[in-house]
Amino acid sequence: MKDEKKQTLLCVDDDKKNLELLEALLSPLGYELKFSESGGDALKQIALETPDLILLDIMMPDMTGLEVLEKLRSDAKTRLIPVVLVTALNSEKDRAKGFAMGCDDFISKPFDETELIARVRSLLRISYYRRALDEKEKFWNVVFFYETRPMIVCGPDWVITNLNRAAQRYLMPGTEFENVNFLVFIYAHYSVSVSWDALNDCTLAPKKFQIEKKESERSAIQRAEVSLEFFENSSHEVMSIVLTLRDIMGGVEKKG
Numbered sequence: 307m308k309d310e311k312k313q314t315l316l317c318v319d320d321d322k323k324n325l326e327l328l329e330a331l332l333s334p335l336g337y338e339l340k341f342s343e344s345g346g347d348a349l350k351q352i353a354l355e356t357p358d359l360i361l362l363d364i365m366m367p368d369m370t371g372l373e374v375l376e377k378l379r380s381d382a383k384t385r386l387i388p389v390v391l392v393t394a395l396n397s398e399k400d401r402a403k404g405f406a407m408g409c410d411d412f413i414s415k416p417f418d419e420t421e422l423i424a425r426v427r428s429l430l431r432i433s434y435y436r437r438a439l440d441e442k443e444k445f446w447n448v449v450f451f452y453e454t455r456p457m458i459v460c461g462p463d464w465v466i467t468n469l470n471r472a473a474q475r476y477l478m479p480g481t482e483f484e485n486v487n488f489l490v491f492i493y494a495h496y497s498v499s500v501s502w503d504a505l506n507d508c509t510l511a512p513k514k515f516q517i518e519k520k521e522s523e524r525s526a527i528q529r530a531e532v533s534l535e536f537f538e539n540s541s542h543e544v545m546s547i548v549l550t551l552r553d554i555m556g557g558v559e560k561k562g
Contacts, residue, residue, distance in 0.1 A: 312336065312337060312338040313337055313338065313358040313359070313430050313433075314337070314338045314339075314340060314355070314357040314358050314359075315332060315337050315338070315339050315340070315357060315358065315359050315360075315361060315426070316340045316341075316342065316348060316351060316352065316357040316359070316360045316361070317329075317332075317339060317340070317341050317342070317361045318341075318342045318343075318344075318345065318348040318360065318361065318362045318363055318366075318371070318374070319343065319361075319363040319366070319392065320343050320344060320363065320366045320367060321363070322343070324363070324392075324415070325341050325343070327417060328361060328417075329341070331417065331419055331422060331423070332422075332423075332426065335423065335426075337426075340355075340357065344366060344367075344368050344369065345366055345368060345369030345370065345371065345373060345374040346368055346369050348360070348362070348374060349374060349377060349378075352378070352384060352387075356383070356384065356387065357387065358387075358388075358430055358433045358434075359387070359388050359389075359390070359426065359429055359430055359433055360378075360387055360388070360389045360390070361390050361392055361413070361426075362374060362375065362389055362390065362391055362392060362409075363391075363392045363393070364391050364392070364393040364400075364404075365393070365394075371391055371392075371393075372391075372403070372404065372407060375389055375391070375404070375407050375408060375409055376407055378408075379407065379408040385408075386433075387433070388410040388411075388429040388430075388432055388433045389408070389409050389410055390409070390410060390411045390412065390413055390425060390426075390429060391404045391409045391411075391412050391413075392412075392413050392414075392415065393412060393413075393414060393415065394414065394415040410429055410432065411425055411429060413425060454472055455472060455550055455551065455552065456469075456470065456472040456473035456475075456476045456477070456530075456550070456551035457469065457470050457472070457473055457548065457549070457550050457551075458473050458477075458488060458548070458549045458551075459546055459547070459548050459549075460488050460546065460547040460548075460549070461545075461546060461547070462543070462544040462545060462546070462547070463487070464487050464488045464489045464490075464506070464547065465485060465486065465487050465488070466483045466484075466485075466486050466487075466488050466491075467546070469483055473551065476530070476551060476553065477491075477495075477551075488547075488549070489502060489505060489506060492517055495519070495520060496517040496518060496519055496520060497517065497518045497519075497520060498515065498516075498517050499515045499516040499517070499518075500512055500515040505534075508536045508544055511534055511536070512534070513533065513534055513535075514531055514532065514533050514534065515531075515532050515534070516529060516530065516531055516532065516554070517529070517530050517532060518530075528553070529553070529554050530551045530552060530553050530554060531551070531552045531554050532549050532550070532551055532552075533549065533550040533551075533552070534547070534548075534549055535547070535548045535549075
């Protein structure tokens with residue numbers, strides 16, 4: 307994963323020697339490092355610029371790492387930042403409490419260089435995808451609110467995860483679509499211009515196809531052109547499928 311902007315790590319520890327050690331281990335990797343010697347100061351820095359990852363010491367005099375973590379997780383602006391708790395404590399009770407409060411991982415003192423670098427790299431990837439998914443969710447919320455065309459979002463298994471009111475009204479008024487497989491639904495209620503196997507394979511699926519209501523079905527839409535788009539992650543795995551419908555026959559709901 308490449309990013310033009312350097313990923314930012316905020317290291318929080320009241321011991322300057324630990325901060326110097328983190329700088330020596332992590333700065334050669336090309337990250338932008340920021341430092342804080344107290345929990346209160348760390349929260350001020352985070353409010354000004356959101357880091358990609360926080361390495362947070364638990365035992366600090368003015369404000370413990372757990373207290374800082376609690377504030378981060380209670381704020382919508384900071385709830386997604388991965389936090390690694392750095393501690394000399396090894397008890398299962400301490401770790402369980404940290405995870406319960408929302409930390410993403412632990413690193414024990416003294417630092418093991420290999421372990422530290424591996425966990426930082428892993429959590430930075432998590433940070434990237436977590437934010438991307440959050441932005442995607444915000445985008446779809448806006449799209450679904452304003453979009454007048456019927457739109458349906460499915461998971462990679464074609465199970466409907468979201469659809470707007472227009473899609474609900476066009477496909478089958480009054481039908482509940484929770485946990486419904488879109489392919490199963492359209493082949494049961496519509497004549498489809500493309501085969502099941504072609505649609506079910508993202509490498510074969512056409513960008514557009516048509517569905518036409520079967521005479522026996524009570525549906526608002528008579529015939530529609532369906533635009534199909536697959537969204538993939540960086541490993542080229544399908545994460546979601548988005549379909550947009552365009553009525554091409556002036557459908558009117560069947561009475562009776």
